[in-house]
Amino acid sequence: MREIKASVIAETITRLSQETNFDLGEDVLAALKRAVETEESPLGKEILSQLLENARIAREEHIPLCQDCGTAVVFLEIGQEAHVTGGDLSTAVSEGVSRGYTRGYLRKSMVRQPFSARMNTRDNTPPIIHTEIVPGDHIRITVMPKGGGAENMSRLAMLKPAEGRQGVIDFMVKAVNEAGGRACPPLIVGVGIGGTSDTVMLLAKKSLLRPLGQPNPDPETAELEQTILRKINNLGIGPLGLGGRTTALAVHIQTMPAHIASLPVAVNLQCHSARHKEAVL
Amino acid sequence: MKNIRIKSPIDAATIASLTAGTQVLISGVIYVARDAAHQRLVWSLEKGEPLPVNIKGQTIYYMGPSPAPPGRVIGAAGPTTSSRMDIYTPRLLADGLKAMIGKGNRSPEVKAAIKEYKAIYFTAIGGAGALLAKTIKKADIIAYEDLGAEAIMRLEVEDFPAIVANDIYGGDLFEQAQSQYRIDGD
Structure with missing residues (x-):
């Protein structure tokens, strides 16, 4: 059994929430670059180039790629030999999202009572958490901000x-x-x-x-x-x-x-x- | 590509000169309102109450920014999907709203109202929030502050890039451009 502190999970999610909103993945950048080459529409080409420019500004200046910083969808692959200590796992994930969205000046987009009052929860919680138990003693955390x-x-x-x-x-x-x-x-x-x-x-x-x-x-x-x-x-x-x-x-x-x-x-x-x-x- | 520089609020002659597909750079004052703010604006109109902002002749940008980091005017500030505002838009156009900026196509009712009231709808580049923020020189919350990211804001913009999507003549860039590149019978 390997012990993993809840506080480390929270800090990791705080970091990932910010990084993912500022830094578009290399695979996506490469695909957009290829698309600039192959797109036949002049306007389409121009838009794709501007998306690449947008990604550069976001990465260099730590401005979110998109103002919709998404619902925080968090995937957890939890090794069956891993043991979370010092706190409750879902609270740690929630705290990580709250801190990441607050510290990173990311937009908070979650509202309570979705069919009526729709009051903003002010820290982008709750996250949507998907857990899966897998072999091993590690925890793999993936943060996916999903735009509305x-x-x-x-x-x-x-x-x-x-x-x-x-x-x-x-x-x-x-x-x-x-x-x-x-x-x-x-x-x-x-x-x-x-x-x-x-x-x-x-x-x-x-x-x-x-x-x-x-x-x-x-x-x-x-x-x-x-x-x-x-x-x-x-x-x-x-x-x-x-x-x-x-x-x-x-x-x-x-x-x-x-x-x-x-x-x-x-x-x-x-x-x-x-x-x-x-x-x- | 040619870019035409225009001033907001946009006057009737300028609106009449713009057709679907024209790329523009907008400078001047635009107001920010999205879902919840639209709901409140239309409620007020229906109850005969004064609006917190006079929309006559004005431009509304469908947007909810991310918070301004220290030393900046605003965070990321790209357009949101316009079709969610469709249900409210004809009422606002009837009350004098002249221009809208968002992303994606509009309902037949909105397109008809754009023709009827001689208004204009622009699309901006969805997902280019960091890039578009550079054109915003001043941003103030002026109403519905309790709505957080959905509050009504007044922006001063300089060379904000947008493309005419629906004009007063019934032109629709989404329909025209998509049919141009569609390949049938695959």
């Missing part, structure tokens, strides 16, 4: 098994088309297929943590990713919906087994400000 505009375009379909591969393609392309410019394309399209209605949404979100454009290891799924990506980029939506070839930078699909009666499909869209950072304790 793209998250609002999430979709779930419980398809009939008979709809199969084509049903998945049609549903995905429709979801991206309906989102149009509102989800801040170029997008990373997170897709979950299989499981149950609850797990498939999480699968779609987790697929966004994969390095941008890394194909699914299963060749059939990787081929489906490429097919959907091509169809999405044929929609013509383009950067910020202002026309062009670059509507999505990548499609990431994660699958799991499903019930004989079910073909669940979920879409979780990630805007171009694709922020997530991890640390292993």
Whole structure:
């Protein structure tokens, strides 16, 4: 059994919350640079260049990449040999988010009683915490600030098994088309297929943590990713919906087994400000 | 790309001269309001109460900034999705609002109201919050401070970049540009 202090977890999350809002990942930067080269629309090209310039300013001046610093989604992979000491784990995560968003001058976007009063909680808590118990004695922490505009375009379909591969393609392309410019394309399209209605949404979100454009290891799924990506980029939506070839930078699909009666499909869209950072304790 | 410099508040002649797809640099005064502020503004109008800011002839930017770090005017300050404001927009246009800045397309009702009231809708670059903040020279909260990031602010901007998305002639950049690059029958 290895001991990990709750205070260390909180401090790590404080740091990651800030870093991820200032520093766009190298994989995303590389994909945007490639898109500047390949985009056919002059306006689209210009917008993509300005997104790269935005990332430079954010990194150098510690101004958030986007004013929407997101819901703080925190993934914890907890080794079964790890033992958290000196406090409660979810309190530590919450404290880490609160401090990170306050110290980093990040926007606090969470409201209480969402269907009525909608009073801001003032420190961006509560975070959304996903835990998974894994072998080993480490804790892997990933902080993903998820912006509201793209998250609002999430979709779930419980398809009939008979709809199969084509049903998945049609549903995905429709979801991206309906989102149009509102989800801040170029997008990373997170897709979950299989499981149950609850797990498939999480699968779609987790697929966004994969390095941008890394194909699914299963060749059939990787081929489906490429097919959907091509169809999405044929929609013509383009950067910020202002026309062009670059509507999505990548499609990431994660699958799991499903019930004989079910073909669940979920879409979780990630805007171009694709922020997530991890640390292993 | 050509950029036309314009002043906000934007006069009727300038609005009439702008068509979908034109890139502009806006200088002058713009007001910031998003979801919760729109709800309160429209409630006030419906109850016949005075608004905390006179919107006649003005420009509203759909935005909720991140807090200003020490020594800065504002934090990141990019546009939010305009369609969430669609339900309130025709009422504000009827009351004299002339220009809006946000991101993403608008509802048929808003497009019709833009034509009817001779107003204009600009799209700014979503997710370029750090870049756009550079054009904001002064920022003051003027109403609904309790709303935090959703308070109404008055901004003074210099060369704020935006693109005409919907004009008074019914032009719609989102429709025009997307159909230009769409490939059918794949």
